[in-house]
Amino acid sequence: MNDQNPVIETQNLTKTYRMGAADVLALRGVDMRIGAGDFVALMGSSGSGKSTMMHLLGCLDTPTAGRYLLEGRDVGSLSAQERARVRNQRIGFIFQTFNLLPRLTALDNVALPLLYRAAGGQGDNGTSRLDHGAGSRATGKQSPRERALAALTRVGLADRAGHRPTQLSGGQRQRVAIARALVGDPALILADEPTGNLDSSTGGDIMRLLAELHAEGRTLLLVTHDRAVAEQAEYTLHMRDGRLLP
Amino acid sequence: MTFVNVLRTALSGIAANKLRTGLTMLGIIIGVASVIATLALGNGARAAVENSFRFLGSDQIQVSGQFTVEDGEPKPAGKLLSYEDGLTLPDAAPLIDRVEMTVRGSGKVRHGQTTLDMPFTGVDAGALTSMIADGKVQPVGWPAGDLLTSEAFLARGRFFTHSEVAAGAQVCVLGYKTADDLFLGDDPIGQTVWINRKPCEVIGVIAELETVDEQERTRSKPNETFYLPVSTAVQNLFENDPWVEITARVTDEARMDEAKTQIAAHLRLRHGIEQGNDGKWLDDFRLTTKKDILGVQQDAARTFSVLLAALAVVSLVVGGFGIMNVMLVSVTERTREIGVRMAVGARQQDVVLQFLLEAALLSLAGGLVGILVGILAIPLAASLNAGLALLDPASIPVALLVALATGIIFGLYPALRAARLDPIEALRYE
Ligand SMILES: Nc1ncnc2c1ncn2[C@@H]1O[C@H](COP(=O)(O)OP(=O)(O)O)[C@@H](O)[C@H]1O
Ligand SMILES: [Mg+2]
Numbered sequence: 001m002n003d004q005n006p007v008i009e010t011q012n013l014t015k016t017y018r019m020g021a022a023d024v025l026a027l028r029g030v031d032m033r034i035g036a037g038d039f040v041a042l043m044g045s046s047g048s049g050k051s052t053m054m055h056l057l058g059c060l061d062t063p064t065a066g067r068y069l070l071e072g073r074d075v076g077s078l079s080a081q082e083r084a085r086v087r088n089q090r091i092g093f094i095f096q097t098f099n100l101l102p103r104l105t106a107l108d109n110v111a112l113p114l115l116y117r118a119a120g121g122q123g124d125n126g127t128s129r130l131d132h133g134a135g136s137r138a139t140g141k142q143s144p145r146e147r148a149l150a151a152l153t154r155v156g157l158a159d160r161a162g163h164r165p166t167q168l169s170g171g172q173r174q175r176v177a178i179a180r181a182l183v184g185d186p187a188l189i190l191a192d193e194p195t196g197n198l199d200s201s202t203g204g205d206i207m208r209l210l211a212e213l214h215a216e217g218r219t220l221l222l223v224t225h226d227r228a229v230a231e232q233a234e235y236t237l238h239m240r241d242g243r244l245l246p
Numbered sequence: 247m248t249f250v251n252v253l254r255t256a257l258s259g260i261a262a263n264k265l266r267t268g269l270t271m272l273g274i275i276i277g278v279a280s281v282i283a284t285l286a287l288g289n290g291a292r293a294a295v296e297n298s299f300r301f302l303g304s305d306q307i308q309v310s311g312q313f314t315v316e317d318g319e320p321k322p323a324g325k326l327l328s329y330e331d332g333l334t335l336p337d338a339a340p341l342i343d344r345v346e347m348t349v350r351g352s353g354k355v356r357h358g359q360t361t362l363d364m365p366f367t368g369v370d371a372g373a374l375t376s377m378i379a380d381g382k383v384q385p386v387g388w389p390a391g392d393l394l395t396s397e398a399f400l401a402r403g404r405f406f407t408h409s410e411v412a413a414g415a416q417v418c419v420l421g422y423k424t425a426d427d428l429f430l431g432d433d434p435i436g437q438t439v440w441i442n443r444k445p446c447e448v449i450g451v452i453a454e455l456e457t458v459d460e461q462e463r464t465r466s467k468p469n470e471t472f473y474l475p476v477s478t479a480v481q482n483l484f485e486n487d488p489w490v491e492i493t494a495r496v497t498d499e500a501r502m503d504e505a506k507t508q509i510a511a512h513l514r515l516r517h518g519i520e521q522g523n524d525g526k527w528l529d530d531f532r533l534t535t536k537k538d539i540l541g542v543q544q545d546a547a548r549t550f551s552v553l554l555a556a557l558a559v560v561s562l563v564v565g566g567f568g569i570m571n572v573m574l575v576s577v578t579e580r581t582r583e584i585g586v587r588m589a590v591g592a593r594q595q596d597v598v599l600q601f602l603l604e605a606a607l608l609s610l611a612g613g614l615v616g617i618l619v620g621i622l623a624i625p626l627a628a629s630l631n632a633g634l635a636l637l638d639p640a641s642i643p644v645a646l647l648v649a650l651a652t653g654i655i656f657g658l659y660p661a662l663r664a665a666r667l668d669p670i671e672a673l674r675y676e
Contacts, residue, residue: 060589061670081593087669088591099586099673103258113590115251180590 005072007188007219008034008057013066015052015242026052028242029066034221036187039214041230042223044239050223053239054192057221058093059083071187088116092181094191098173100165106176107148107161113184114144151179155209171202178209189213191222195229207232255600257607267608270572273565274612274649275619280558281645282620282637283627287551289638290628291543299539303379305499307342307506308534309492309513324530325517326489329480334516339508341496346370347476348491353483355420355472356440357428364424366441366472368479368488371408374399376493383468385453401425403435403450406475414477419450423469444482446474506533543634550630562648565612566656573605573660584664585672594665601664605657606650613649617642 015027026049034040044050055061056068059075068075070090078086087093100109142150152158155175165173174194181189191210195203203226211232214220222233230236238245302308309332312323332347349368354361367373374396377383385398396405401422410417418441425434425448434448455468480488496505513519513531522528577584584597592600621637628635 055670058589060673061668081595084588084591084593084596087589093589095673099582099589101583101586112587116587116591116593116596184591 005036006033006069007036007038007071008032008221009069009072010057011067011069013053013056013068014064015049015056015061016064025242027056027063030239030242030244032237032244034219036219037214037217039211039220039232039234040222041233041236042221042239043225043227043230043236046225048239049242050239051192052242054093054190054221054223057188058091058190059086060093084116088113089184090187092184092186092189094174094177094181094189094194096193096196098165098170098177098197100173100176100180102165105162105164106152106157106168106179107145109165109176110151110179110183111144111148112180114147117144117184148179148183151183152176154182155179169202170198171205174198174202174206175209178206178213182213187219189218189220191220193223193225195224195226203229253603253607267572270568271565271608271612271615273561273563273568274609274652275565275616277558277560277562277565277652278613278616278645278649279620279623280554280561281648282617282641283623283635284551284554284558285638285641285644286620286624286635287547287554287627288544289641290634290636291547292540293636294634295536295540295543299536302493302534302536302539303495304536305496305502306535307494307496307502307509309494309509310532310534311489312530312532322489322530324519324528326487327492327513327531328487329476329490330487331513331516332490332492335492335494335509335512338512338515339494339505341498341501341505341508342494343497344495346372346376346493346495348373348493349476349479349484349488351479351483351488353442355424355428357434357437360428362424362427362470364421364470364472366474366479366483368474368476368483369406370476371406371411373473374405382458383455384458386456399453399455401451401453402433403448405450406473411475411477414481415475416444416446416478417449417475418446418478419452419473420448421452421469421471421473422454423467424472425451441472441474442483446478502535502537506535509533547634550627554627558648562652565609566652569605569608569653570656570660572608573601573657574663576604577601577660577664580664581667581672581675584667585669585675588667588669589673597665597667598661601661602654602657605661606653609649609653609657610646613646616649617645620645 010030010032013027013030013032014025017024017026030049030053032053042050042053052061056063057070059070059078063076070086075083075086101112104112149158149161152161155178157172157175157179160168160172160176165176168176174197178194181191194210195206198206207229210220210222214234220233222229224230309327311327313320314323315321329347329349332345335345336342347368347370350365351368352363352365354363355366356362377399378394378396384394388394388398403419405419406415406417418439420428420434420439428434428439429437434451437448438445439448440446452469452473457463457466457468474483476490480490494505494509496502510527510529510533514527514529517530519527519529584592587597624635624637
């Protein structure tokens, strides 16, 4: 683990859901450090708070208490707009249910993050110059479609670019989703049970793909129930009752 | 997102709900069609006035006599407008710098053995210009749309000068057929004709004229006439004071009402007009401006216009709420989509823009159809308003703007609702 410049560093991260009168303590103070280039599996029984943790790390949700530093930057102090930008440029999120837009082709789904990038006039140079400068510059000149096609090619689906999600198998859909997570050249890829909806052989393909991405130097955090899947990661973190086990 | 991408996204959103979209667009369609029809009514009235009062410039006041009908015959209500009335007007009314007077009658014109009896007109030096402005007659075969000039109205010679009119010179200008009939092809310029036994030098011949309206060509005889300076006509051709038509030109278009007051004061003095029991002047004349005529025409169109405008407002509000409803349903149905877009980096303003644009496109589409319906409905509106309705070209952008504004105003709430969604809540939505 690269302890000098962690991609993720959380301190006492806490999340409480209010359910009517009762509070559900989903996270009870999590301290987590993940270094650049790490490939980490996150395990734990259902309800232990893994998804909640992933959502906070993905800037999709905000913690009730505690700090979250992404690439050394305190994400808790960011505005909604800045968090959108972080999601757009620094994080690739892979969901268990794929979450592709049904009316868009595979190519358009993959290109989606890039489209939200063009508008603000904030190209990939902003934050990515810090440590992913080389990768960004290499892809910076291409159009969103070209970059999306390159990402689709990377996951082996270039020939399905014009297909809609309903015309693709589960494994292919998850590949499209991975391409979408990759296309913006993020600092961190988060995958919440990416093989949970797939049969084991298809799931194996997806895991091989993720392992390849790690081999290319990307930082991955992966939630899984499957010990065999977790074994492909460099190391495994365990959660129970909203806490990270030592 | 670039605009093209926003547009693509919005369009695909609309395409997903064609039927519901079409139905709720009905309000916008009716609203926009009503806008078009309302403006066509106003425009029709305006065009009608333009057409029938073309001779009256916007800086002119028409002075005419008041008539009452007795035993089916029109009788002047008091004194007729006299040549003197007009002649003294510019001095008495400071805002009037010039009057043009016209007097009509019929008289005998003789040359050699030939004597002809025909209508004549006593006119001012600017009569040809007035004739062009009036637009009722044109030189035979004049190409439609070509600009007319005073020169085009003259076959030979020239028209009266201001000094000839002022001096009451013994000169005349002949109609084309009159010249032909009297001189049988000889050049009449410089020759003398006898009008009611007074000698008059022919200084010009009017070009052969026809009425612009083709249906009137068989009835009217614009070439069998002659023209005299109005002063000469008044002196030589009438036994009693003739009735003249006066058009007064106002120096300052912004002070038309003041000018009217000055004219009225002058004529009341000359005609000895008194106030009635109710304090109102018992005038025997009438003062008319283009604005007055327009006002009367527009008043007639107003009741109907108000109804149409109300229909427009109601339908636009109904249509607006329809759009709001479609958009709210759309936002709800696409909650997950919004969540996904936010998860990959859509900011709140991106989401607002997407749904606002969708609403705007919906209303614009309704607006376009509404404009078509409105144009098709103009004949119907005309039949309910004495035939006066004419498409106002400016109403098309106005209608589009109205439609656009409706879409944006009513689309704002759903768009903001979409943008305020929490990304993770939206992703969880089933
Ligand atoms: N939106 C929510 N509202 C209320 N409670 C929630 C919500 N999301 C998760 N929880 C609760 O938080 C705890 C952790 O859930 P989660 O993070 O989804 O666990 P995991 O992904 O490990 O199965 C569970 O007790 C769950 O019921
Ligand atoms: Mg979970």
